[in-house]
Amino acid sequence: MTSVSVEVAIIGAGTAGCFIASLLDEAGVSCRLLEKSRGLGGRCSRRRIDENYSVDLGAPEFAMNADLDPVLLAKQQAWIRAGFVSAWQRPSARFDATTDTQMQTTLCATPSMNTWHKQIAGHIDTLTGSRVQRLQKSAGRWQLLDADGQVLTEADKVIVTSPAEQAYDLLKDFDGFKECKTVADASLAQYVCAVGFSQPLNLSADVYRGGHPLLHTAIRESSKPARGTARGLAEVWMLHSTFAAAQHDSPDALIEAFCQHFAIEQTAQVLTSHYWRLSRHDTSVRQGQPFIWNDALQLGCCADWLDSGDMQGALNSSLQLFRAIHPAQ
Ligand SMILES: Cc1cc2nc3c(=O)[nH]c(=O)nc-3n(C[C@H](O)[C@H](O)[C@H](O)COP(=O)(O)OP(=O)(O)OC[C@H]3O[C@@H](n4cnc5c(N)ncnc54)[C@H](O)[C@@H]3O)c2cc1C
Numbered sequence: 025m026t027s028v029s030v031e032v033a034i035i036g037a038g039t040a041g042c043f044i045a046s047l048l049d050e051a052g053v054s055c056r057l058l059e060k061s062r063g064l065g066g067r068c069s070r071r072r073i074d075e076n077y078s079v080d081l082g083a084p085e086f087a088m089n090a091d092l093d094p095v096l097l098a099k100q101q102a103w104i105r106a107g108f109v110s111a112w113q114r115p116s117a118r119f120d121a122t123t124d125t126q127m128q129t130t131l132c133a134t135p136s137m138n139t140w141h142k143q144i145a146g147h148i149d150t151l152t153g154s155r156v157q158r159l160q161k162s163a164g165r166w167q168l169l170d171a172d173g174q175v176l177t178e179a180d181k182v183i184v185t186s187p188a189e190q191a192y193d194l195l196k197d198f199d200g201f202k203e204c205k206t207v208a209d210a211s212l213a214q215y216v217c218a219v220g221f222s223q224p225l226n227l228s229a230d231v232y233r234g235g236h237p238l239l240h241t242a243i244r245e246s247s248k249p250a251r252g253t254a255r256g257l258a259e260v261w262m263l264h265s266t267f268a269a270a271q272h273d274s275p276d277a278l279i280e281a282f283c284q285h286f287a288i289e290q291t292a293q294v295l296t297s298h299y300w301r302l303s304r305h306d307t308s309v310r311q312g313q314p315f316i317w318n319d320a321l322q323l324g325c326c327a328d329w330l331d332s333g334d335m336q337g338a339l340n341s342s343l344q345l346f347r348a349i350h351p352a353q
Pocket of ligand 1: 036037038039040041058059060066067083084085086087154155156157186187190191194214216300302303328329335336338
Protein backbone atom coordinates (compact mmCIF):
# COMPACT_ATOMS: atom_id res chain seq x y z
CA MET A 25 0.00 0.00 0.00
CA THR A 26 1.50 3.32 -1.03
CA SER A 27 -1.41 5.51 0.13
CA VAL A 28 -0.60 7.46 3.29
CA SER A 29 -2.27 10.34 5.08
CA VAL A 30 -0.38 13.59 5.74
CA GLU A 31 -1.10 17.22 6.56
CA VAL A 32 0.43 18.55 3.34
CA ALA A 33 0.95 16.72 0.04
CA ILE A 34 3.40 18.41 -2.33
CA ILE A 35 3.27 17.55 -6.02
CA GLY A 36 6.70 17.80 -7.65
CA ALA A 37 10.16 17.34 -6.11
CA GLY A 38 12.02 20.10 -7.97
CA THR A 39 13.44 23.19 -6.26
CA ALA A 40 10.11 24.66 -5.15
CA GLY A 41 8.69 21.33 -3.92
CA CYS A 42 11.83 20.29 -2.03
CA PHE A 43 12.24 23.73 -0.43
CA ILE A 44 8.67 24.07 0.83
CA ALA A 45 8.76 20.46 2.04
CA SER A 46 11.91 21.23 4.04
CA LEU A 47 10.37 24.39 5.55
CA LEU A 48 7.19 22.52 6.54
CA ASP A 49 9.20 19.60 7.91
CA GLU A 50 11.34 21.98 10.01
CA ALA A 51 8.10 23.50 11.37
CA GLY A 52 6.88 20.05 12.43
CA VAL A 53 4.23 19.67 9.71
CA SER A 54 3.85 16.16 8.27
CA CYS A 55 4.28 16.22 4.52
CA ARG A 56 4.91 14.02 1.53
CA LEU A 57 6.47 14.73 -1.86
CA LEU A 58 5.01 13.04 -4.94
CA GLU A 59 7.24 13.06 -8.00
CA LYS A 60 6.58 11.63 -11.44
CA SER A 61 10.22 11.04 -12.35
CA ARG A 62 12.74 8.73 -10.69
CA GLY A 63 14.37 11.18 -8.31
CA LEU A 64 14.58 14.65 -6.82
CA GLY A 65 15.67 17.75 -8.76
CA GLY A 66 13.12 18.53 -11.49
CA ARG A 67 14.76 20.99 -13.89
CA CYS A 68 18.01 20.59 -11.93
CA SER A 69 18.43 16.96 -12.96
CA ARG A 70 21.78 15.45 -13.87
CA ARG A 71 22.69 12.83 -16.45
CA ARG A 72 25.32 10.14 -16.00
CA ILE A 73 27.99 10.06 -18.75
CA ASP A 74 30.21 7.29 -17.32
CA GLU A 75 30.53 5.55 -13.97
CA ASN A 76 32.41 8.49 -12.44
CA TYR A 77 31.03 11.46 -14.28
CA SER A 78 27.69 13.19 -14.80
CA VAL A 79 26.59 16.60 -16.08
CA ASP A 80 23.95 19.08 -14.97
CA LEU A 81 21.23 18.79 -17.61
CA GLY A 82 19.10 21.75 -16.47
CA ALA A 83 20.01 24.80 -14.40
CA PRO A 84 23.83 25.05 -14.26
CA GLU A 85 23.97 27.54 -11.36
CA PHE A 86 21.86 29.98 -9.41
CA ALA A 87 22.10 33.64 -8.56
CA MET A 88 23.65 35.00 -5.41
CA ASN A 89 21.83 38.27 -4.78
CA ALA A 90 22.60 40.40 -1.76
CA ASP A 91 19.07 41.90 -1.85
CA LEU A 92 17.41 38.54 -1.20
CA ASP A 93 14.87 37.93 1.54
CA PRO A 94 16.99 37.62 4.74
CA VAL A 95 15.67 34.10 5.38
CA LEU A 96 16.83 32.97 1.93
CA LEU A 97 20.19 34.68 2.42
CA ALA A 98 20.66 32.93 5.75
CA LYS A 99 19.68 29.59 4.18
CA GLN A 100 22.19 30.09 1.35
CA GLN A 101 24.95 30.78 3.85
CA ALA A 102 23.98 27.66 5.82
CA TRP A 103 24.09 25.50 2.65
CA ILE A 104 27.55 26.86 1.83
CA ARG A 105 28.75 26.18 5.40
CA ALA A 106 27.31 22.65 5.22
CA GLY A 107 29.42 22.07 2.10
CA PHE A 108 26.83 21.06 -0.52
CA VAL A 109 26.65 24.51 -2.16
CA SER A 110 29.74 26.39 -3.35
CA ALA A 111 30.36 29.84 -4.73
CA TRP A 112 31.50 29.65 -8.36
CA GLN A 113 33.58 32.63 -9.39
CA ARG A 114 33.97 32.58 -13.14
CA PRO A 115 34.76 34.86 -16.07
CA SER A 116 31.64 35.53 -18.11
CA ALA A 117 31.23 37.06 -21.57
CA ARG A 118 28.70 37.58 -24.36
CA PHE A 119 29.04 35.59 -27.59
CA ASP A 120 29.01 38.82 -29.56
CA ALA A 121 31.67 40.39 -27.26
CA THR A 122 29.72 43.65 -27.05
CA THR A 123 30.74 43.90 -23.39
CA ASP A 124 34.04 43.04 -21.70
CA THR A 125 34.58 39.73 -19.96
CA GLN A 126 33.53 40.11 -16.32
CA MET A 127 34.16 38.11 -13.16
CA GLN A 128 30.85 36.97 -11.67
CA THR A 129 30.02 34.82 -8.67
CA THR A 130 27.08 32.43 -8.62
CA LEU A 131 26.20 29.32 -6.62
CA CYS A 132 26.43 25.66 -7.61
CA ALA A 133 25.40 22.63 -5.62
CA THR A 134 28.25 20.12 -5.43
CA PRO A 135 29.02 17.66 -6.87
CA SER A 136 25.84 18.17 -8.97
CA MET A 137 22.92 20.58 -8.85
CA ASN A 138 20.45 17.99 -7.58
CA THR A 139 22.69 17.29 -4.56
CA TRP A 140 20.97 20.35 -3.05
CA HIS A 141 17.56 18.67 -3.40
CA LYS A 142 18.80 15.43 -1.84
CA GLN A 143 20.45 17.31 1.04
CA ILE A 144 17.48 19.43 1.98
CA ALA A 145 14.62 16.99 1.25
CA GLY A 146 16.20 13.53 1.07
CA HIS A 147 14.90 12.69 4.56
CA ILE A 148 11.29 13.62 3.74
CA ASP A 149 8.78 10.95 2.75
CA THR A 150 8.81 10.91 -1.08
CA LEU A 151 6.90 8.83 -3.58
CA THR A 152 8.92 8.83 -6.83
CA GLY A 153 7.80 7.44 -10.20
CA SER A 154 4.26 8.56 -9.34
CA ARG A 155 2.48 11.07 -11.54
CA VAL A 156 -0.52 12.65 -9.82
CA GLN A 157 -3.24 12.65 -12.46
CA ARG A 158 -6.21 14.03 -10.54
CA LEU A 159 -7.19 15.71 -7.28
CA GLN A 160 -10.51 15.11 -5.56
CA LYS A 161 -12.05 15.89 -2.19
CA SER A 162 -13.53 13.10 -0.09
CA ALA A 163 -14.99 13.71 3.39
CA GLY A 164 -13.28 17.12 3.50
CA ARG A 165 -9.80 15.80 2.69
CA TRP A 166 -7.81 15.75 -0.53
CA GLN A 167 -7.16 12.54 -2.39
CA LEU A 168 -4.33 12.46 -4.94
CA LEU A 169 -4.96 9.88 -7.63
CA ASP A 170 -2.78 8.29 -10.30
CA ALA A 171 -3.81 7.48 -13.91
CA ASP A 172 -5.46 4.20 -12.78
CA GLY A 173 -7.60 6.04 -10.22
CA GLN A 174 -5.58 4.63 -7.33
CA VAL A 175 -5.34 6.93 -4.29
CA LEU A 176 -1.64 7.66 -3.76
CA THR A 177 -2.00 9.95 -0.76
CA GLU A 178 -4.62 11.73 1.36
CA ALA A 179 -3.92 15.18 2.76
CA ASP A 180 -5.49 18.25 4.40
CA LYS A 181 -3.62 20.61 2.08
CA VAL A 182 -2.19 20.19 -1.42
CA ILE A 183 0.62 22.26 -2.95
CA VAL A 184 1.32 21.92 -6.68
CA THR A 185 4.83 22.86 -7.84
CA SER A 186 4.71 21.61 -11.46
CA PRO A 187 5.58 23.81 -14.46
CA ALA A 188 2.59 25.99 -15.43
CA GLU A 189 1.20 23.69 -18.13
CA GLN A 190 1.21 20.63 -15.87
CA ALA A 191 -0.14 22.68 -12.95
CA TYR A 192 -3.01 23.84 -15.14
CA ASP A 193 -3.89 20.23 -16.05
CA LEU A 194 -4.29 19.44 -12.34
CA LEU A 195 -5.91 22.70 -11.21
CA LYS A 196 -8.14 23.90 -14.05
CA ASP A 197 -11.38 22.68 -12.40
CA PHE A 198 -10.77 24.64 -9.18
CA ASP A 199 -11.40 28.31 -8.43
CA GLY A 200 -8.44 30.69 -8.47
CA PHE A 201 -6.04 28.92 -10.82
CA LYS A 202 -6.96 30.33 -14.23
CA GLU A 203 -3.69 32.26 -14.46
CA CYS A 204 -1.80 28.95 -14.75
CA LYS A 205 -3.10 28.90 -18.33
CA THR A 206 -1.73 32.35 -19.13
CA VAL A 207 1.77 31.33 -18.04
CA ALA A 208 1.43 27.83 -19.56
CA ASP A 209 0.86 29.52 -22.93
CA ALA A 210 4.15 31.37 -22.36
CA SER A 211 6.20 28.19 -21.82
CA LEU A 212 9.56 28.04 -23.61
CA ALA A 213 11.55 25.04 -24.85
CA GLN A 214 15.33 24.54 -25.02
CA TYR A 215 17.77 21.93 -26.32
CA VAL A 216 20.83 21.19 -24.21
CA CYS A 217 23.87 19.28 -25.32
CA ALA A 218 27.06 18.17 -23.52
CA VAL A 219 30.20 18.12 -25.65
CA GLY A 220 33.70 17.04 -24.72
CA PHE A 221 37.10 18.04 -26.11
CA SER A 222 40.31 16.05 -25.71
CA GLN A 223 42.48 19.20 -25.74
CA PRO A 224 41.82 22.36 -23.66
CA LEU A 225 39.98 25.11 -25.54
CA ASN A 226 41.66 28.45 -25.47
CA LEU A 227 38.55 30.41 -24.42
CA SER A 228 38.82 33.29 -21.95
CA ALA A 229 35.40 32.86 -20.28
CA ASP A 230 33.77 29.90 -18.52
CA VAL A 231 30.25 31.13 -19.36
CA TYR A 232 29.06 32.77 -22.61
CA ARG A 233 25.51 34.11 -22.64
CA GLY A 234 23.68 36.39 -25.06
CA GLY A 235 24.29 37.70 -28.55
CA HIS A 236 23.98 34.48 -30.60
CA PRO A 237 20.94 33.33 -32.64
CA LEU A 238 21.28 29.62 -31.75
CA LEU A 239 23.28 29.52 -28.52
CA HIS A 240 21.60 30.91 -25.40
CA THR A 241 24.40 29.85 -23.04
CA ALA A 242 27.63 27.85 -23.20
CA ILE A 243 29.10 26.73 -19.88
CA ARG A 244 32.48 25.16 -19.25
CA GLU A 245 30.94 22.42 -17.11
CA SER A 246 34.36 21.13 -16.12
CA SER A 247 35.25 24.46 -14.46
CA LYS A 248 32.34 24.30 -11.99
CA PRO A 249 33.23 23.45 -8.38
CA ALA A 250 33.94 19.74 -7.71
CA ARG A 251 33.09 18.58 -11.24
CA GLY A 252 36.10 17.14 -13.13
CA THR A 253 35.60 15.71 -16.64
CA ALA A 254 34.68 12.47 -18.35
CA ARG A 255 37.49 9.98 -18.94
CA GLY A 256 39.97 11.05 -21.64
CA LEU A 257 38.60 14.57 -22.00
CA ALA A 258 40.26 17.87 -21.12
CA GLU A 259 37.03 19.91 -21.04
CA VAL A 260 33.29 19.43 -21.12
CA TRP A 261 30.92 22.20 -22.27
CA MET A 262 27.14 22.38 -21.87
CA LEU A 263 25.44 24.16 -24.75
CA HIS A 264 21.92 25.55 -24.25
CA SER A 265 19.92 26.59 -27.31
CA THR A 266 17.99 29.83 -27.60
CA PHE A 267 14.22 29.44 -27.23
CA ALA A 268 13.77 30.32 -30.91
CA ALA A 269 16.32 27.73 -32.07
CA ALA A 270 14.58 24.99 -30.04
CA GLN A 271 11.62 25.28 -32.41
CA HIS A 272 13.51 24.05 -35.47
CA ASP A 273 17.21 23.36 -34.83
CA SER A 274 18.86 20.23 -33.42
CA PRO A 275 21.69 19.54 -30.91
CA ASP A 276 24.00 18.98 -33.92
CA ALA A 277 23.32 22.54 -35.07
CA LEU A 278 24.28 23.82 -31.59
CA ILE A 279 27.64 22.04 -31.67
CA GLU A 280 28.35 23.23 -35.18
CA ALA A 281 27.48 26.80 -34.17
CA PHE A 282 29.70 26.63 -31.07
CA CYS A 283 32.72 25.24 -32.98
CA GLN A 284 32.23 27.70 -35.81
CA HIS A 285 31.81 30.68 -33.48
CA PHE A 286 35.07 29.98 -31.64
CA ALA A 287 36.95 28.54 -34.66
CA ILE A 288 37.46 25.20 -32.87
CA GLU A 289 39.20 22.73 -35.13
CA GLN A 290 39.37 19.65 -32.92
CA THR A 291 36.53 17.11 -33.00
CA ALA A 292 33.75 17.67 -30.49
CA GLN A 293 32.55 14.49 -28.78
CA VAL A 294 28.80 14.48 -28.16
CA LEU A 295 28.24 13.11 -24.65
CA THR A 296 24.50 13.55 -24.30
CA SER A 297 21.63 15.83 -25.33
CA HIS A 298 18.14 16.57 -24.09
CA TYR A 299 15.06 18.48 -25.22
CA TRP A 300 13.38 20.45 -22.40
CA ARG A 301 9.84 20.96 -23.67
CA LEU A 302 9.01 23.08 -20.61
CA SER A 303 12.38 24.65 -19.93
CA ARG A 304 11.48 28.19 -18.86
CA HIS A 305 8.45 30.52 -18.73
CA ASP A 306 8.02 34.07 -19.90
CA THR A 307 7.01 35.38 -16.47
CA SER A 308 6.35 38.92 -17.72
CA VAL A 309 2.81 37.74 -18.60
CA ARG A 310 1.79 37.76 -14.91
CA GLN A 311 2.17 40.04 -11.93
CA GLY A 312 1.18 39.84 -8.29
CA GLN A 313 2.14 37.71 -5.33
CA PRO A 314 4.62 34.91 -6.06
CA PHE A 315 2.26 32.02 -5.15
CA ILE A 316 -1.42 31.05 -5.38
CA TRP A 317 -3.37 29.91 -2.32
CA ASN A 318 -7.09 29.15 -2.13
CA ASP A 319 -7.77 29.07 1.61
CA ALA A 320 -11.30 27.67 1.27
CA LEU A 321 -10.02 24.73 -0.74
CA GLN A 322 -6.68 24.43 1.13
CA LEU A 323 -5.07 24.17 -2.30
CA GLY A 324 -2.16 26.16 -3.66
CA CYS A 325 0.73 26.50 -6.01
CA CYS A 326 4.36 27.64 -5.76
CA ALA A 327 7.00 27.38 -8.49
CA ASP A 328 9.56 29.37 -10.47
CA TRP A 329 6.92 30.63 -12.94
CA LEU A 330 5.02 32.43 -10.16
CA ASP A 331 8.10 34.56 -9.42
CA SER A 332 11.20 35.33 -11.50
CA GLY A 333 11.21 32.10 -13.54
CA ASP A 334 14.51 30.78 -12.18
CA MET A 335 15.92 28.96 -9.16
CA GLN A 336 15.78 32.07 -7.02
CA GLY A 337 12.15 32.51 -8.06
CA ALA A 338 11.30 28.92 -7.15
CA LEU A 339 12.89 29.40 -3.70
CA ASN A 340 11.15 32.71 -3.04
CA SER A 341 7.77 31.41 -4.23
CA SER A 342 8.04 28.50 -1.77
CA LEU A 343 9.13 30.71 1.11
CA GLN A 344 6.26 33.17 0.57
CA LEU A 345 3.64 30.39 0.31
CA PHE A 346 5.07 28.76 3.43
CA ARG A 347 4.65 32.06 5.32
CA ALA A 348 1.07 32.37 4.08
CA ILE A 349 -0.02 28.91 5.21
CA HIS A 350 2.14 28.73 8.32
CA PRO A 351 1.98 32.28 9.71
CA ALA A 352 3.45 31.33 13.09
CA GLN A 353 6.90 31.19 11.45
C1 LIG B 1 18.27 24.26 -19.67
C2 LIG B 1 17.90 25.05 -18.45
C3 LIG B 1 18.76 26.05 -18.00
C4 LIG B 1 18.45 26.79 -16.86
N1 LIG B 1 19.32 27.73 -16.41
C5 LIG B 1 19.08 28.37 -15.24
C6 LIG B 1 20.05 29.24 -14.67
O1 LIG B 1 21.11 29.47 -15.21
N2 LIG B 1 19.74 29.84 -13.46
C7 LIG B 1 18.56 29.60 -12.81
O2 LIG B 1 18.35 30.13 -11.73
N3 LIG B 1 17.63 28.76 -13.35
C8 LIG B 1 17.86 28.14 -14.53
N4 LIG B 1 16.93 27.28 -15.06
C9 LIG B 1 15.59 27.24 -14.46
C10 LIG B 1 15.54 26.37 -13.21
O3 LIG B 1 15.98 25.07 -13.53
C11 LIG B 1 14.09 26.37 -12.75
O4 LIG B 1 13.66 27.70 -12.54
C12 LIG B 1 13.87 25.61 -11.44
O5 LIG B 1 14.60 24.42 -11.42
C13 LIG B 1 12.37 25.36 -11.34
O6 LIG B 1 12.07 24.69 -10.14
P1 LIG B 1 10.54 24.30 -9.86
O7 LIG B 1 10.54 23.50 -8.62
O8 LIG B 1 9.69 25.50 -9.94
O9 LIG B 1 10.10 23.38 -11.10
P2 LIG B 1 10.68 21.96 -11.57
O10 LIG B 1 12.12 21.86 -11.30
O11 LIG B 1 10.20 21.77 -12.97
O12 LIG B 1 9.94 20.92 -10.61
C14 LIG B 1 8.63 20.48 -10.84
C15 LIG B 1 8.58 18.98 -10.57
O13 LIG B 1 7.22 18.56 -10.65
C16 LIG B 1 7.19 17.26 -11.22
N5 LIG B 1 5.81 17.07 -11.69
C17 LIG B 1 5.14 17.80 -12.62
N6 LIG B 1 3.87 17.37 -12.74
C18 LIG B 1 3.74 16.35 -11.85
C19 LIG B 1 2.65 15.49 -11.49
N7 LIG B 1 1.44 15.63 -12.08
N8 LIG B 1 2.84 14.54 -10.54
C20 LIG B 1 4.07 14.40 -9.95
N9 LIG B 1 5.13 15.18 -10.25
C21 LIG B 1 4.96 16.14 -11.19
C22 LIG B 1 8.25 17.33 -12.30
O14 LIG B 1 8.69 16.05 -12.71
C23 LIG B 1 9.34 18.15 -11.60
O15 LIG B 1 10.26 17.31 -10.93
C24 LIG B 1 17.22 26.52 -16.18
C25 LIG B 1 16.38 25.50 -16.63
C26 LIG B 1 16.71 24.77 -17.75
C27 LIG B 1 15.81 23.65 -18.19
